[in-house]
Amino acid sequence: MRVGPAAVLRSEWTKLRTLRSTWWCTAVYLLVVGAFAWLAAATTHSAPTADAAVGVVLTGFAFGQVVLVVLGVLAVTAESATGMALASLVAVPRRTRLLAAKTAVVAGWAALTTALLVAACVLAARTLVAVPGGVSLTDPGVLRPAGLQVAGAVLVTVLAAGLGAVLRSTAGALGVGLALVIVAPPALALAGGRLASLLSRAMPALRVGEDAFLAVPTGWPMGLAVAGAWAAAAWVAGAVLLERRDV
Numbered sequence: 417m418r419v420g421p422a423a424v425l426r427s428e429w430t431k432l433r434t435l436r437s438t439w440w441c442t443a444v445y446l447l448v449v450g451a452f453a454w455l456a457a458a459t460t461h462s463a464p465t466a467d468a469a470v471g472v473v474l475t476g477f478a479f480g481q482v483v484l485v486v487l488g489v490l491a492v493t494a495e496s497a498t499g500m501a502l503a504s505l506v507a508v509p510r511r512t513r514l515l516a517a518k519t520a521v522v523a524g525w526a527a528l529t530t531a532l533l534v535a536a537c538v539l540a541a542r543t544l545v546a547v548p549g550g551v552s553l554t555d556p557g558v559l560r561p562a563g564l565q566v567a568g569a570v571l572v573t574v575l576a577a578g579l580g581a582v583l584r585s586t587a588g589a590l591g592v593g594l595a596l597v598i599v600a601p602p603a604l605a606l607a608g609g610r611l612a613s614l615l616s617r618a619m620p621a622l623r624v625g626e627d628a629f630l631a632v633p634t635g636w637p638m639g640l641a642v643a644g645a646w647a648a649a650a651w652v653a654g655a656v657l658l659e660r661r662d663v
Contacts, residue, residue, distance in 0.1 A: 421513070421517070424513060424514065424517040425517050425520065425521060427517075428514075428517045428518050428520075428521040429521050431494075431495070432491055432521050432522060432525065435490065435491075435494055437486070437487075437490045437494070438487065438490075438491075438525070441483050441486055441487040441490075442487075442525075442529055444483050445480050445483040445484070445487075445529060445533070446529065446532075446533060448476055448479055448480050448483070449476035449477055449479075449480040449533045449537070450476070450533060450536050450537075451476070452473075452475055452476025452479065452480075453473040453474070453475075453476055453533075453536060453537040453540045453541075454473075454536075454540045454544070456472050456473050456475055456476070456540075457469075457472070457473050457540035457541055457543070457544035457545050458544055460472050460473075460544075460545050461545070461546060462545065462546040462547070463541075463545050463546075463547050464547075464548070465547065465548075465557060466541075466547050466549070466550070466551045466552060466555045466557050466558050467555070467557030467558060467560075467561060468547075469541040469545040469547050469551055470537070470538060470541050470551065470557070470558050470561050470562070471561060472541070472545070473537040473538070473540050473541045473545075474534075474537055474561060474565060475629070476537075477530075477533075477565050477568070477569070477622060477629075478598075478622050478629040478630065480533075481568075481569070481572050481597055481598060481622050482594060482598060484526055484569055484572045484573050484576065485572060485573075485575075485576045485590060485593040485594055485597060486576075486590060487522060487525075487526065487573060487576070488522055488523075488526070488572070488573040488574070488575070488576025488577040488579075488580065488593070489576045489577070489579060489580040489586055489589040489590050489593060490580075490586065491518055491519075491521070491522035491577055491580070492515070492518055492519075492577050492580030492581050492589075492654075493580045493584065493585065493586040493589060494586075511655070511658045511659050512655045512658070512659060514658075515577075515581055515651075515654060515655050515658055516655075518577060519573075519574055519577045519578075519651065522573055522577060523570045523573045523574050523577070526569045526570055526572075526573040527566050527569060527570050529569075530565055530566045530569035530570075531566050533565075534562045534565050534566060537562075538551065538553065538558060538562060560636070561623075564623050564636055564640065565623075567640060568622050568623055568640070568643060571620070571640075571643045571644055571646075571647040572597055572620070572622070572643070572647075574647040574648075574650075574651055575593065575596070575597070575620060575643075575646055575647040575650050575651075576589065576593045577651065577654070578647065578649075578650030578651035578652075578653065578654040579592050579593050579650050579654070580654070581651075581653075581654025581655065581657065581658050582650060582653050582654045582657055584661075596619060596620055596646065597619075597620050597621070597622065598622075600615075600616075600619050601616050601619040601620075601621040601628065601630060601631035601632075602616075602630035602631060604616035604619065604631075604632070605630065605631050605632045613632050616631050616632040617631075617632050617634045617638075617642070618642060619631060619642070619646075620642060620643040620646040620647070621639065621642075621643075623636055623639050623640070
């Protein structure tokens, strides 16, 4: 019997929400990013513009991305660890569809929680930071970095899910994912030199406001394109390998 896309998505959502790691990751993500936002806002008495104030309170996302990597990897590798992968493949023989459903569900969850956190961050800036004219939710300087955080969170999660499918190892995928998004960009930026600078720009560095966090700046359009290319490449590689491998 053919299993429709909606049924596959419902199944993957059930799997994700019944994993204890999902709720632990979500709780840590909310706590770390939210605490950083309100602490940063409380210690920043004033800012010249609304986007500067918002950029300050978004700093916690740079550390919160560690949780997103863990969440994305576990969404894919947890089944292999528990021996449920075979049952899923029997129910959904089209492996690319199965991976797409897993990725869509975990990326959607990352987008939702990140959007809620962004709203909390903007509220912190609006409440605690003195800005000429205030912090308006309709200001493009506020909406753009807010949208970047949601897009960046989705791309980091997709990258992690792709790495989980490529490596089929929780530890291996976590190591590679964290190296790519939080270790390599600042390490290369600090190394100096033209080659290291180019490599840092080519890493999927998280953006806080308009600038890369602890990496060589590229401008947000290029930074988003680089992160998107990494996420797409990892996911496609994972889908191809999943189709060709045995269980």
